Amino acid sequence: MDKRLTVDHSHEEKPPAEFQPYDIGEYTLKAPLTSNKSGFSKWGFCWKGDTEFFIKEFLSPVYPDDSVELSAAMREKRIDECVRWFDSKSRIYNTIVQAQTGNLVVPISFFKYESRFYLVTQKVSESAMDFAVLNRFDMAHKLIVMKVLANSFARLAERNIVHADVKPDNLLIKQTNGGFFTMKIIDFDASYLADQPPEPDEVQGDTVYYAPETLLYIIGEPAHLSPKVDVFAMGIIFHQVLTGKMPVIKDEYDYIYEAVLSDDPPVLEPSLPPDYKRLLENMLQKDPKNRLSMQQVFDELVRLDTLRQAAEKAAPPPAVPPVQPAAAPAQAGFLNATDDDLW
Amino acid sequence: MWICSKCKRGNSDTVSVCSCGAQHMWVCATCETLNPYTVGICPICGARKPAPQEQQSWNPNMAGSMTGTQQAAPAPQVQAAPAPVPVSQSAAPVSRTAAPTPQAMTTAATAAPAGSSSELSEESEAAMRKRKRLRMGLIIANVALLAANVIGIIIVMR
Secondary structure, three states, rough: OOOOOOHHHOOOOOOOHHHHHEEEEOEEEEEOEEOOOOEEEEEEEEEEEOOOEEEEEEOOOOOOOOOOOHHHHHHHHHHHHHHHHHHHHHHHHOOOOOOOOOOEEOOEEEEOOOOOOEEEEEEEEEEOOOOHHHHHHHHHHHHHHHHHHHHHHHHHOOEEEEOOOOOOOHHHEEHHHHHOEEEEEOOOOOOOOOOOOHHHHOOOHHHHHHHHHHHHHHOOOOOOOOOOHHHHHHHHHHHHHHOOOOOOOOOOOOOHHHHHHHHOOEEEOOOOOOOHHHHHHOOOOOOOOOOOHHHHHHHHHHHHHHHHHHHHHHOOOOOOOOOOOOOOOOOOHHHHHOHHHHO | OOOOOOOEEOOOOOOOEEOOEEEEEEEEOOOOEEOOOOOEOOOOOEEEOOOOOHOEEEEEHHHHHHHOOOOOOOOOOOOOOOOOOOOOOOOOOOOOOOOOOOOOOEOOOOOOOOOOOOOHHHHHHHHHHHHHHHHHHHHHHHHHHHHHHHHHHHHHHH
């Protein structure tokens, strides 16, 4: 839902000339909020002192202030709904903050102002995961990207948090020191604690990355939602990171979870090395009990990276170093790695 | 809250250095992962922990984007983990029963540790207590009324 991807500045809305900055609590809004590409919220950037933040205004629920004419009973009911929603969100946000790994874009402030609720996070200026770009990374860098993701989701799982909306738009890629890349995970709007899942009709997320049990839960079948929901989605994402493509399903299915529920699992890219293929298969298991945990995924990635490094040491050094210094343009460096460098 | 491995003192999540001087976490400059200070090599990317003199405070908004929009800025060597970011806090909490005031609900997403109730929860509890008291008062009044009725009936029957 969050679309705070500010790399392509040409698409950003320009503030109209007549816009007057105003305060939302401790934050000053200097440009209007936009609902561009967002579902149940408006978003924008605000300032506190010299620092710019990302701010999101939730369109629902709306707190019934004095100006709204309501019966006492209705007012009480609406306030109760707001209180329950606010308490539930606060619990999740507080838990996410405690799971911080350095790569989670965590909430900074969550508050009510007048009749609306707001969430403030750090402003991020990275772009969404682009598999065309990622596919040009060499294997060492792909593994860093995957390990960063696995580690972050493992820390969330440790605290029983289900992100529940894992998709490329919510995984931002960021260039760091020395020309390396890392990932930032955003948008915890759909998140919940595994022991307190939302009502079936309130489950959010992207159907492309749904786990089989998510659909079962939504249609009222017996199903337990756990952090393994994120593992399934990451299985699809990792396949895209490694191959640039989605796993292949038969035409009769629209989504991967449908194929898996029909005991007709997706076909993984044949050129994947066996170890990676096995890892992905274990992440895309139908039964969450048979699916790897995110910690197991991380451990396996560490093992694969160790093997890769050992093989690299044994092999003669490459003629051209794959990584260029950060000062070079973004298009340079290992982004130009040839297909031979990929494995 | 984190416990200093050196002096065993508890520290707030918003500080990364204990008052005894021990560092809690460090941030890897390559992959920006937070690592315990006792870990010398980042388990994610294999980068070494920089020497103390190279340590800087962590700025999560720092340089670097795919399009190079911020690449002119020197890429910082990050250190001294921020632990969760400090949180803004303002305004009085809201009560369910009292007249709702603007700016009422505010939570400190990072400040409140797990299990601690937010301002709103405290308010909710206060409101619940008030409701319980009202309900109890109503029950007592009903019982008294019932007793008066019984006494009245007895008097009339006599």
